[in-house]
Amino acid sequence: MSLQDLIVLTPILNLGIFCLVTMLAIAFRRNHARIAAFAFVACLLTLATLPWVASATPRAVTALLIVDRYALLYMGIVLCTTMMVIGLSYHYLHIQFRERDGIEEYYLLLLLATFGGLVLTVSVHFVSFFLGLELLGLSLCSLIGYVRTRRHPMEAAVKYLLLSISASAILLFGMALLYFESGSMTFRGVGMVVKQVQAVPGLWLGGVVLVFIGIALKLGLAPFHMWIPDVYQGAPAPITAYIATVSKGALVALLLRFVTDIGALELPSLVHLFSLLAVVSMVVGNVLALFQQNVKRLLAYSSIAHLGYLLVALLAGGPTAAEAVTFYVIVYCAMTLGSFGVVTAYSREAGDAEQFEDYRGLFWTRPWLAAMLALSLLSLAGIPVTAGFIGKFYAIAAGVDAGLWWLVLALIGNSVVSLYYYLRLVVTLFGDKPASATTPQGLAIESPQTSGWMAICSLGLVASIILIIGIYPEPLMELIRTSVSNLLMVAQQKP
Amino acid sequence: MLSTPALLLATMLFGLGLIGLLSRRNILYMLLSLEIMLNAAALAFIAGGARWGQVDGEIMFLFILTLAAAEVSVALGIVLQLSYRFRTLDADAFSEMRG
């Protein structure tokens, strides 16, 4: 561990130290606002180190990590998203925890999860991969069940816990098989085996498939998507946003690196596996979302489909694919944050606003909130002027570039189908307010008239990001292009 | 070399764990089954280490152990909370969210 190593690890170290400090701060004195601000600043400072670190990259730190621009970019995504989630969470928690009983650990767990996410982005080794993933997963598990007084979060926590550990077990077993076959736990080392022999060893292939299944489970790709809607629905809204964005974004970063390093796309059977996962995810996600009446579940299903789109881009391989995937991740994070952010901002003490009925006529009572949700949904649907369009453009472009015609057709077909349910929600926003304002459970709706300035600021920021990317994506494209070329360059340089 | 039979054993243990996970309704048992699966993975790593004469497998085992410890503590926390609130550990009872 040289000084240089420490420098490139600054972001991770910084956040790790902040985790510890936050814990101490909580132990010292509980104060919701202060801790929230503290966590926010932690992310902000970490974010600030990224450009500084960039000059020293790329650099491998031990066999476990590699810090390159690609990783830094994803770190940036993860950190920005976390900051937004913190912004959204404050008011939400304020309402949920009237008793002020143990709110503060929430931020600590959030920071820890983010820490795990950062580790994932730089991992090139099974150990760091696995540990990062578990850091993220365990923190999330606690966060999902954080509002432990309500039934749904607990139910979601149990489901997430059990299924996520199953996923870890499968992943670990796959890794073990790969290790058994190749004698190496670095991604590239694992990939070397295949490059040296003519026929791909079955055990190796099995290991890779298991690892992919583990990742697919965490990402919620069909047919391993079952837990997604339940967890999304049960988790507190800001955490749902977090699961949908940070955990997936970081994992995609890792997946892209893994796929690139082991050269998975050179093996037809793995390409077929990915194609299958992509198509099934798109179809299943969209079909399940079609007539869904619960907004959070609907968004969950849509996220399954979006991961499918993303896989199409990933499958294309090559520089365009990496670019497309990264772009898509950014766009996807922004619009998911936007949609779940509105759910968060519109939630109340009795529970999250998740029924369609809650949103009927929202545009006429709270136009900005509704506009934000509409914008996010249209972005998810891929309508121009929103970032979603450019994202979809990129995905299609990658697919076309690689000549994946059937996948591209599946993608656009599914986009059309998905439009239906997004529009269903949008049209609800513009509907007429129902006469009797009760939820199906018979609870009177006291629709909140305020959402806290932090949430509003975050949403505004997200909206402007969606619009800016949608209208002038060039700077972001350039950034991604340089970063991604780094990933590929490293991949080619050091075999 | 015992590494290949060990891998076989690991696979069988993994399978047994999986069966346990699928067949038990009590969350506690499901957790136990998961522990078995993790253990199986750990065994597979050890077998890999033995095959290549490396210590990496063992090190991975250590980390899996750490995970198991951390995970069990969270899991048991949840189990306790569930039993406080809902007076049941039947996994099928927690299916209010669906569709």
Place this chain on the structure above:
Amino acid sequence: METLFYIAAAVTLLATLRVITHVHAVHALLYLVVALIALSLIFYLLGAEFAAALEIIIYGGAIMVLFIFVVMLLGPLAVEQERTWLTPGAWVGPSILALVLLGEVGYLIVAGDLPAISIQEPRQKAVSIALFGPYIIGVELASMLLLPGLIGAYHLGRRLSSEAR
């Protein structure tokens, strides 16, 4: 050597089978402990004696105890089963399996021809060097991993302060 391995494997499998089929939590746990011990024997046979030791200490010791602790805490869910815990028949299975293992270990000690000993330097040293050399980051991460475990368990397992009153 190989026979030992296969016997231990058989014990592991049998014990594990009982874990997943047994209806009583404590019994199942007992079987699991047996399985873990058998597994640690296998680790040992594979040359990973450090892992074997940790398996028993941490897994068989710490984690399983945690489980048992929770089972005890579960109160109503455990109370009804308390009577059945005391039946002596429940101890038979684990005891037999444990005895088999004991025999194996005894044989190993008596036979003395250990595969691990054939490695020149002590295994733990290599593990330690690797652990604090190339895997230092892993160790740090693992230590961080315990933090969410700690906090999660603390937050989730705790009752509300108002409820406690």
Place this chain on the structure above:
Amino acid sequence: MMNLLWLIPILPLAGFLILALHGEHLSRRLVAWVGCGSVGMSACITALVGVEFFHGLPDRASYQQTMWNWIDTSEMTVGLSWHLDALSFLMVAVITGIGFLIHLYSTEYLSDDDGYARFFAYMNLFVSAMLTLVLADNLLLLYLGWEGVGLCSYLLIGFWYHKPEYGTAAQKAFIVTRIGDTAFAVGLFIIFTQLKTLSIQQVQTLAVEAWPVGSNIAMIVAVLLLIGAVGKSAQLPLQVWLPDAMAGPTPVSALIHAATMVTAGVYLIARMHDLFALAPLVQGIVAVVGLLTLLLAASSALVQHDIKRVLAYSTMSQIGYMFLALGVGAWSAALFHFLTHSCFKALLFLAAGSVIHSLHHEQDIFRMGGLRRQLPWTFWTFLIGAAAMSGVPLITAGFYSKDWILWSVWSSPLSQQWMWVGALLGAFLTGLYSFRLIFRVFFGEVRTAAHGEPGLAMRVPLVVLAGLSLSVGFLEIPHTLGGLSLFGPYLSQVLPTMEVRPGMDDSSEAFEQIAVTCSALLGIGLAAFFFLPRVSVVDRLVGTAVGRFFVPFWQGGWGFDRLYERAFIQPWFALTRDAGEFLDRGYGVLVTGAEFCHVRLSRTQTGHIRWYAATIAVGTLMLLGLFAL
């Protein structure tokens, strides 16, 4: 003076615009002034133009005037241009002259109608469109007028819109003629594609150069134009609309469905005579169509109850004569008959209108009778009209025109003997049904009391038209009777004169004329025999088995309406009964399918952790099996 030509169609159009946009706010008197005045001024200008046309132009060839280029592309240049020659001048004169008289008549006839302004607006528009039709220099502009008169016909038939059956009749008229128009349009497409021009003059010259006689293309074009003409002129097989068109006010029937519009087909064929000459077979078809129509219509006219329907069928029949003449190459004869027919048929309709007017809109001739004394003006004018139509020799115009046609049929190299026989039968029938009408309406006992003679505005047109019906025939007197020939030479500038078959001399002409005269007089006599006696001979005749078959058959216009109802209208309604569409249902299946899939897939989301774990296990095993083994 000639450069005022453009005003002729434009003035009525201006009248239309004034009345349409502002008519409701004008007094009736003013409306009448505008309505009649515009047509009257048109007539005056026609007269002025006529003076110069007859004196100023060398050889009275033709005069052209372009207002502006209507369609102006590099491939097609079509001007809004007028073309005046002998043929169009004849038409213009008839349209403006008779049109003015009928307008004048209408001022009184419709004096207590709500839609006074609307009526005159439509009438003015009609005159304008009709003038456009006949003055058009090119086929596209002709088509504009062609469709325009169709529209006005539609509007005027459905003038009393509150009666649904009138509306239906109007629709029927428009749609049936539109079928013809469409064929006409296709003809235009072919002409343009082949000859790259639509100018009538150029089309004729180019066609003669480009297409050999009897060539397929000439035949096809001629047939298509013929279908157009047949539709407009209510000839077989598109004749079904005309009897129903009598739903419109009587002046409308007089102007549109007797004097002008229905003869547009005749005009078209005459206009394009060179083209038809290229297709002898089609010309033969024209003759046959004319002959068949004239017999069909004449027989149907015999048994109608409605006075206007009788006249409608008689119109079809007389136009049949014109077609027959055109078919045998007697272009001038056809147009001469057009001229006389316009006068006497307008007269008959107006007189019938006078009857109807004074009987409070009673149209059934079986409820009329003995009106001779109550309505002497009407009676005498009607009598003159009927006589002209039947071709009472020497004194009526109808005699001279019909005689010319029959003589042409007799002597033309293009005709057959049986055609002449058929035409002769037609002449007989004409006398019969014309005087049936006279005897039914004006003789016998009084069945419905009339409330007095019409006023001056209605009487003047009647008298003028009666005078014309008697006099215009003298423009062309066969040389067996003195041989004054003004009309034929006048048109010879535009239309070729018919060559007579060899071996036809004065004696055969005299014989032929005697036959015609006899048949007409026989018809009148038979009518007197049948219908004059109090106990009608006819009733007994109708009672016989033959009568029981033929009377309903003829009344229904030979069953064409029923045939079309079965063959076209009912299938059409069957086709359009369902407002949905099958393609939409196809997409509906997709939606249902998606819904089905959604419901099925939703059931997999049970919420049970163990089920989820099971899917994971199964999924893992399957993927491992698929891709790793």
Place this chain on the structure above:
Amino acid sequence: MPMTLWLLILIPMLAAPLSWMGQQWSRHAARWIALGALSLDFLLALVLWSQGPPGSASGHGSWLVESQTSWIPRWGISLHLGLDGLSLVLILLTAFLGIIAIIASWTDIQNRVGFFHCNVLLALGGVIGVFLAIDLILFFFFWEFMLVPIYLLIAVWGHANRRYASFKFFLFTQAGSLLLLVAMITMAFLHQQATGRPSFDYADLMGLTLTREMAWWLALAFFIAFVVKLPAPPFHTWLPDTYTEAPTGVSIILAGLLAKTGAYGLLRYTVPMFPEIMSEFAPFAMGLGAAGILYGAVLACSQTDLKRLIAYSSLSHMGFILLGAFAMTELALQGVVMQLVAHGLSTGGLFLLAGALYERFQTRDMRQMGGLWKVIPRVASMALFFACASLGLPGLANFIGEFLVLFGSYSVQPIITILASIGMVMAAIYSLGMMQRTFFGQLRETRSIPDLSNVAFGTLLLMAVLQVWLGLYPRPVLATTKPVVDALIQSASLPAQASHSVPVMPSTLFTSQANTP
């Protein structure tokens, strides 16, 4: 000068939020703002029209006015606008019909007025953008952009079945346009393969040399995308529902303008980009056009819902556009342009009247009407006029459009043209049937009903005057678009020679790089 193009787009777009806010100032502020913005646009377009001598502009490649700014160089996408005769005519139509639509909504829309006009302006801005963009992605941008406001307009202010209709509209269009997007991207990549840099520029892609198979698929995608919007069977089933359920003003925009964007796409992209394929494809496309004419007409005859009838008649009219666009003769193309304008005016008028009727009787069912001429003669007479226009009465603009198309198509596909002509008879049946059932016959209403207001009547009269003007003197439109039409025909005949010669590098064929800033 180039900025004027952006002004054309930006005026309505910037006025949109203003009119939304205007709601708070006074009841009619939103309407006046919208009206003002569109009038300004209209005037601007008129100025452009008067300035550019129509004869000098020669269609593709060289534009009357052009504006190019870099946007996304990574993909070779630029903000490239270009105006030629075709776009000019359509922009004039857009602004005009926009004004009409706002007048039509004056009494129709009473709630959420500001937001309504905001959406109208956004949609119109998008439409104008579509007509101006000559970068494919920019085109697509506007193409999609206009959907959302239109969707909202239908979904919020529509009639009873509005949700269904709005979904159908959006889904169909989106399906088509995503195909289009894929095709566009493919072309950009092909350009990259050929020259080393991707480009979405119209001129660049026009010159692309394609393999036959690839060209076939691309052409198909370009065809379907635009035909869905046009629409023609079997992609039309969104049309009747959408046109029917939309509020009056939006129906006018939908039928008058959105359908035109499809036609515009066919003329601007599909036909000139793949001339060879299109010439092979023409019989099929023309057959589809004829099928649309007949199918639409038959269904129009079956309807009892007034707006549905108009909708199907609109489908029928659009068939002529398809027919003409693929005939690729000067006459047919001129006819297509004419039909675009004429159909906008005639259908706009009819929808306006249907809206007026709905406002008065709260029904669109013709079975519940009848004899209305007596009560509301102004509505009736205007309906008569527009029915005549719709059935293609000579002297009105529709006639010019339809006949030029038919004249132009006959030389190419006689049989199909004859079949299409049968549509003229059917047009008479449904148009007159509509008049008969609505205005003629026995009167059922006994209460007194106000006739058209002077403003509405004046508006309709204006449209009628335009119909007559263009029907008798179509030269302004024909002359303005002549260069475009000539260029189109040239591009269609070009490959016949080019296919035998050596493939030319795209960049040498068209010199669009010259005007890159």
